[in-house]
Amino acid sequence: MTIPTNLRLLFLLEELARVGVPVTPTSANEVLGLPKPTIHRLFHTLEEEGFLQRDIDGRSYAPGTRLRRLAASVLSTSRIRMVRQAALSALAKDVGETCNIAMPERHAMVYIDRAETEWPLRIQLPVGTEVPFHCTAAGKMYLSSLKPGLFARYLSIVTLESYTDRTITDARLLSAEIDAVRNRGYATDNQEFMEGMVAIAVPLLDSQGRLMSTLSMHGPMPRADLDKFTSHLPRLQEVAKELSGLVIN
Structure with a gap:
């Protein structure tokens, strides 16, 4: 499945909500299939804007204040x-x-x-x-x-x-x-x-x-x-x- 550029963030947030636990970029990308630099850039953007925050293990991400x-x-x-x-x-x-x-x-x-x-x-x-x-x-x-x-x-x-x-x-x-x-x-x-x-x-x-x-x-x-x-x-x-x-x- 090819995800249009303007929908990638939404698809990523949908996947995070579906899984329901903190996830790593790699595990999320097993479903989304985006280029590796792209998935890391999306996670970085969502973290910078407060939609995601790093979990206590430092590797996975959970919903941030803005997403909650x-x-x-x-x-x-x-x-x-x-x-x-x-x-x-x-x-x-x-x-x-x-x-x-x-x-x-x-x-x-x-x-x-x-x-x-x-x-x-x-x-x-x-x-x-x-x-x-x-x-x-x-x-x-x-x-x-x-x-x-x-x-x-x-x-x-x-x-x-x-x-x-x-x-x-x-x-x-x-x-x-x-x-x-x-x-x-x-x-x-x-x-x-x-x-x-x-x-x-x-x-x-x-x-x-x-x-x-x-x-x-x-x-x-x-x-x-x-x-x-x-x-x-x-x-x-x-x-x-x-x-x-x-x-x-």
Whole structure:
């Protein structure tokens, strides 16, 4: 297949999105079949402009800030966002607590949409808020989607900061927690990020079954507790499937 010059960058970004993990120019070019100097020039251009950034191995590339923002903007187009907000609002009314959608950035989960509870007592985590991976339901859900080698690399370089006396700061304990999340298909936060707050999260998946973002609900104790939140799992998973379909259909 001959790729027109004006489409090479788009085809390269499409291949990176399809693979879903950091790639080297050589591995990407096994699919694209471009001249070797061309593929390296494209990667260099995308890195210089902030669409790609080198992974921690120094050889492969992952989405950069501009590409992640572009992805978030696509997910927030007016038609999709209108339907997504309606689904979120209905969910928040059904479960009685605030519900959020969050996407993974390079160093944190970022809330991209939110529907507030009707209770006057609520926890303020507005759209645009960044929260850690290791001690939030959304973040742990994302960590569970990483391949074992990538997750091990994360554990080897990250500082597991303590936010409350319940935050998991031991790498072995966090690894066990993420294994449990992976096995059961949902993640929880039992006052690990914020004293007096509990949360539960499920994944939103793309057409290849990969995590795009997360759907979570959170609330303050004693009104909310994990047993009560777990009872809402079927409804959360139903809405997650609906929201995933907005993007992949």
